[in-house]
Amino acid sequence: MKKFFNNRLTDIKESYNELVNKVSWPTKSELANSTIVVMVASIIASLVIWVIDLCINEVMHLVYGVAA
Numbered sequence: 001m002k003k004f005f006n007n008r009l010t011d012i013k014e015s016y017n018e019l020v021n022k023v024s025w026p027t028k029s030e031l032a033n034s035t036i037v038v039m040v041a042s043i044i045a046s047l048v049i050w051v052i053d054l055c056i057n058e059v060m061h062l063v064y065g066v067a068a
Contacts, residue, residue, distance in 0.1 A: 026034065060066070
């Protein structure tokens with residue numbers, strides 16, 4: 001049981017060391033730029049899905065002649 005806890009403690013120490021010394025964290029400006037890119041991509045994707053939905057809706061109206 002002691003070996004189990006020693007292994008977990010070693011894992012935690014190694015994880016902390018990696019987070020502090022090896023991970024490259026983004027700067028505030030990099031993070032802001034990434035956020036803007038994700039927001040623009042999300043808006044574009046939602047607009048594309050909306051247009052596809054409108055087209056499918058129109059095709060369904062033509063095929064079945066039912067009002068939405």
